[in-house]
Amino acid sequence: MKIPLNLGGDQGRADKVAHDRALEQVIDRCNKGDWEAKEVLVSTFMALLRTMATKRAADPRLAVRYIDAGKKGLFRAAQKYKPSIGPEKFQVFAVDFIEREMDSVDKRKGFLGRLFGGR
Numbered sequence: 136m137k138i139p140l141n142l143g144g145d146q147g148r149a150d151k152v153a154h155d156r157a158l159e160q161v162i163d164r165c166n167k168g169d170w171e172a173k174e175v176l177v178s179t180f181m182a183l184l185r186t187m188a189t190k191r192a193a194d195p196r197l198a199v200r201y202i203d204a205g206k207k208g209l210f211r212a213a214q215k216y217k218p219s220i221g222p223e224k225f226q227v228f229a230v231d232f233i234e235r236e237m238d239s240v241d242k243r244k245g246f247l248g249r250l251f252g253g254r
Contacts, residue, residue, distance in 0.1 A: 155222040162225070165213045176213060177206055183226065184209070184233065191237060201237050208236030 158179070164172035177184075188201035212229035220228055 151223075158222040158225060159218065162213045162216050162222075165210065173210065176209060180209055180226070180229070183230075187230075187233060187237060197240075200240050204236040204240045205233045208233035211236070 161172045161175050161179075165176055184202050184205040185198075187205060188198040191201050192198045209229055209232065212225070212232035215232070216225060216228065
């Protein structure tokens with residue numbers, strides 16, 4: 136694990152401010168329907184989605200369903216995001232939406248799942 140050292144004074148802070156500003160712009164573009172911005176948002180949070188999905192499911196096929204549901208939750212969080220929350224807290228804000236969508240995966244087994252009782 137790399138731990139960034141703040142040897143350059145405010146350079147780390149400037150990078151953080153630039154990152155936060157870029158994240159806010161991506162969220163705003165997502166809400167306007169920009170597909171490239173949605174891809175950037177998903178790629179930014181893919182490690183979080185993957186971690187949450189693998190903790191819920193040992194079966195890789197089910198993990199993919201959790202990741203897809205997590206993406207939907209991420210987009211919903213972007214829709215509900217308000218600038219007053221602050222971009223630095225967006226990940227914490229989004230986790231609740233992601234978990235709710237992932238929880239709903241088990242409830243939506245579909246017709247065949249209900250018919251045969253499987254996943």
